[in-house]
Amino acid sequence: MLWNAMGTYEVFQEGQEHSVTMKWLYLLIDFFTIFVPLLFSFHPKLRFYKHWKAFFISNMIIAIVFLIWDSIFVKLGVWGFNKDYILGINIINLPLEEVLFFICIPFSCVFTFHCLNIFFSFNWKIKSENIFVATLCILLFIIGILFHDRYYTASTFFSLAFVLFILKFILKVDWLGKLFSIYPILLIPFFIVNGILTGSGIEHPVVWYNNSENIGVRLLTIPFEDIFYGFELILLNVFLYEYFKRIFVAK
Numbered sequence: 001m002l003w004n005a006m007g008t009y010e011v012f013q014e015g016q017e018h019s020v021t022m023k024w025l026y027l028l029i030d031f032f033t034i035f036v037p038l039l040f041s042f043h044p045k046l047r048f049y050k051h052w053k054a055f056f057i058s059n060m061i062i063a064i065v066f067l068i069w070d071s072i073f074v075k076l077g078v079w080g081f082n083k084d085y086i087l088g089i090n091i092i093n094l095p096l097e098e099v100l101f102f103i104c105i106p107f108s109c110v111f112t113f114h115c116l117n118i119f120f121s122f123n124w125k126i127k128s129e130n131i132f133v134a135t136l137c138i139l140l141f142i143i144g145i146l147f148h149d150r151y152y153t154a155s156t157f158f159s160l161a162f163v164l165f166i167l168k169f170i171l172k173v174d175w176l177g178k179l180f181s182i183y184p185i186l187l188i189p190f191f192i193v194n195g196i197l198t199g200s201g202i203e204h205p206v207v208w209y210n211n212s213e214n215i216g217v218r219l220l221t222i223p224f225e226d227i228f229y230g231f232e233l234i235l236l237n238v239f240l241y242e243y244f245k246r247i248f249v250a251k
Helices: 002-022 025-040 048-076 096-119 126-146 151-170 176-197 225-250
Strands: 079-081 207-209
Touching (some): 025 096, 025 176, 048 079, 048 096, 096 176, 096 225, 126 151, 151 176, 176 225
Antiparallel strands (some): 079 207
């Protein structure tokens, strides 16, 4: 009896330690996402730290928009968070880790955009870029219409189509082709980070999705919409970053 009791106690202790460790998972993902870009911001060939002001101002604006979107969808049950993987510190109705996600992910992506632009040329011909963006906008709009009754799908595809159209044909930004070329590279760490958050390699997902509010197609454990949601997040961060960077450089 004593042996059984001791064995049960040890299993309980191990389970408790495992549970405590797992509660740090999302925060650790945020930390390791930003750690290397933050460190290499001071590299003499990169000097990204000189553009931190432009980034953090732009990121604050875009993060607020996405956090409002995020908060509304949590209330609507479009997605939510597994309490086993978060510390339990909430801002409004969002975990602290989720708030940090909208800072850490854009920082690492804009940093990568900055670095690759230094070492490589990703310029597209204007005509090719115009055709690509116009075609993409039409496809996004059609998918939005087809799935208009699903909150995540409709809001993501309609909003991205609108943003792309405005940036390309109204504001006439000149770096969209570069971002289209760089985003597939960004998808590599995206699949790692988002894969873990949606349940790859762990017992339960950190972030769960209501499949009645999306297409239902998963890339491993990642909802198809996440690719376009992520692109819109980075697109808007890059847009304001480039805008503020020009302002601060001109001063």
